[in-house]
Amino acid sequence: MNREFKDHFSRHAGEYARYRPDYPPDLFEFLAQSARRHELAWDCATGNGQAALGLSAYFDRVIATDASAPQVQNAARHEKVSYFTAPAEQSDLPSHSVDLITVAQALHWFRFEPFYQEARRVLRPDGIIAVWCYGLSRVTPAVDKVVHHYYTNVVGSCWPPERRYIDEKYQTIPFMFTEMPAPEFHMKAEWNLDEFMGYLHTWSATQRFQQKNEQNPLDMIRRALVGAWGAPNARLAVRWPIYLRLGRITVSLSRPS
Numbered sequence: 001m002n003r004e005f006k007d008h009f010s011r012h013a014g015e016y017a018r019y020r021p022d023y024p025p026d027l028f029e030f031l032a033q034s035a036r037r038h039e040l041a042w043d044c045a046t047g048n049g050q051a052a053l054g055l056s057a058y059f060d061r062v063i064a065t066d067a068s069a070p071q072v073q074n075a076a077r078h079e080k081v082s083y084f085t086a087p088a089e090q091s092d093l094p095s096h097s098v099d100l101i102t103v104a105q106a107l108h109w110f111r112f113e114p115f116y117q118e119a120r121r122v123l124r125p126d127g128i129i130a131v132w133c134y135g136l137s138r139v140t141p142a143v144d145k146v147v148h149h150y151y152t153n154v155v156g157s158c159w160p161p162e163r164r165y166i167d168e169k170y171q172t173i174p175f176m177f178t179e180m181p182a183p184e185f186h187m188k189a190e191w192n193l194d195e196f197m198g199y200l201h202t203w204s205a206t207q208r209f210q211q212k213n214e215q216n217p218l219d220m221i222r223r224a225l226v227g228a229w230g231a232p233n234a235r236l237a238v239r240w241p242i243y244l245r246l247g248r249i250t251v252s253l254s255r256p257s
Contacts, residue, residue, distance in 0.1 A: 049075030177247025
């Protein structure tokens, strides 16, 4: 695929850092158990650094890169994590130096083959790669109905075409590694309505709609969402399914004929 870097998040990097849910600790525990060594992890397209922070509990060092300088500037700091601005396909990491590569909610934006070539270059022979995305939130049937309408009918035309890989749970995304089994994981949060609306505002489709139409599309569902949520200050449980793929370098990069 011949795609250039598409920056959908730099303009609201601070908001992204504030309103994106955290990945569960048991995800990073599983990844650490799957890795044979724990000297260096590379979190590619780190965004606000959530995955990098999770890895820091298990690895001696974490290199976290992102093509977006504002994202890196807004990322959470940690003594074990070193942040750099770099494209996914050119990390400048030493060859055969990385024990684990992670890509959280970002692989669908990449140029797949150049990135996989870079991954194979920097991974140790026994290293592993973990890529994942998360689907639509689940709150209550009433809230979910409003959000699904918003996702599909209000901002649906503003989703970039790569979003389909998330809708397809990353099962159709090219993954040129030998697959390893992985359990199911979920992200969880307890948010009030303002926090949930803040999260919806970080969606790239929300931003594109607003730039195109000079109107906040959330205004179109605000009344329905308030009615579905109940008391605005009520803190409701929000869950997101995580779709994880885990692999090792034991297959050729060439595509099957």
